[in-house]
Amino acid sequence: MSLISEPIASFSPLYQQIKAMILASLQASEWLPGEAIPSEIELAARYAVSQGTVRKAIDELAAQNLLVRRQGKGTFVATHQEEGWQYRFLRLEPDSGERLHLKNQFLACQNLKSAPHIAQLLKLKGGDPVIRIDRVQSSGGKPIVFEEIWLPEGRFKGLTLDALNAWSGPMYAFYESEYATHMVRAEEKIKAINADQNLSEHLHIPVGTALLSVERVAFTYGNKPVEIRRARYDTTNQHYDNKLN
Amino acid sequence: MSLISEPIASFSPLYQQIKAMILASLQASEWLPGEAIPSEIELAARYAVSQGTVRKAIDELAAQNLLVRRQGKGTFVATHQEEGWQYRFLRLEPDSGERLHLKNQFLACQNLKSAPHIAQLLKLKGGDPVIRIDRVQSSGGKPIVFEEIWLPEGRFKGLTLDALNAWSGPMYAFYESEYATHMVRAEEKIKAINADQNLSEHLHIPVGTALLSVERVAFTYGNKPVEIRRARYDTTNQHYDNKLN
């Protein structure tokens, strides 16, 4: 061990500080998903820096998909309600290459005490209340996806099966409009598993069939985990598509 | 159909043109992987634009991982030989979270006439010569990955099993140093399959075990596909890790 202590932050460019301040405003819901943020000139005045410095901050936030720039119109807070952004996190697509259209069927929505595993991923204390949702998604009448979802009860108070059934559209748009929670990024761990009795029934396939297991943790602003998903995909006629750069 | 023809390129910013010229130099091997490209000031002079315009072009190429900037030293052509970049495209990691270390065993390296399916992916004519490599990769003595690789024979002339066995290190570093071929990006399609007799033997698992099937097409400069891989992962103790943004 060296006696010389590490600098906390040896150097922090102005535009990084601006970026942090814009991020703080997003997190504080000063501007809501879908809304325009102030123009570059206004922000430059507010923070007392040049427009170029604000531009660089916004550039990086846009690259992270937190903001969306539209020439001639303004810069907007990213939203899952936008056309073409509803399925931003869905990597499943038909082998034929067409667009996948999934029909939702919610099976259950229960309030539970969190198991240690789930609590840890959501950064809750073991036993803290969580909501668990079960659903099946179908394509052309065939069940393709079986999914279990865990949410922290604190943020999603009063969520019921009826509310879910009343909603038509992507879940992340639902979270946004009903619980002011915008998903920023997610991490997935993928495995192959053999279908058990339960999955066999839900997906109408023989026991033992190979299925894709996708475990996802989704995060809002500030790297806060707010949703766990455990999905099982039948990949007979569709696949998980990934680009590596 | 409208009688008004679409503009080919309604507007092309200077920095995009600079980007295209740098890209052309990379494709023409004017600067090799691992080498430094000329300084921003030199490039600005060469293209008769300001340094800022060159910067923006380089910024985008760096964001695509084609170039790597190093403050105080210069800008370098990305290479798979670099420490930490050898496994840029490998998304498999142990459930424990440690680093995966795979040992290579090449089983075969044959010259074949390409099947239609492979030829199409490599943009060859059906029947054009291809090289097929079979290998198994093991972690801690356990076989984890069985992989078949197809390469266009034209670009990889004279590749033999002996040459592969003589090489210790990642394949993409091998392609780079022996065949002047740098991989830029890749696309993967992932499914779950049940192990057949052949896979059962290679991976020492029972027939029917669920395996991850990963089909990859890898591209060099100019979006040219130059490698097909069909991998099978045993995901009992490891998983495919993916980040969604």
Added chain:
DNA sequence: CAGTGGTCTAGACCACTTC
């Protein structure tokens, strides 16, 4: 110390959208 990339500014002008 010289050379490289990195930050910041101020200003001119262009392209797109809306009124």
Added chain:
DNA sequence: AAGTGGTCTAGACCACTGC
């Protein structure tokens, strides 16, 4: 025509590397 983001420039200065 006014307002927005997008491009391009020129210049000053900072941070990091290596001789």
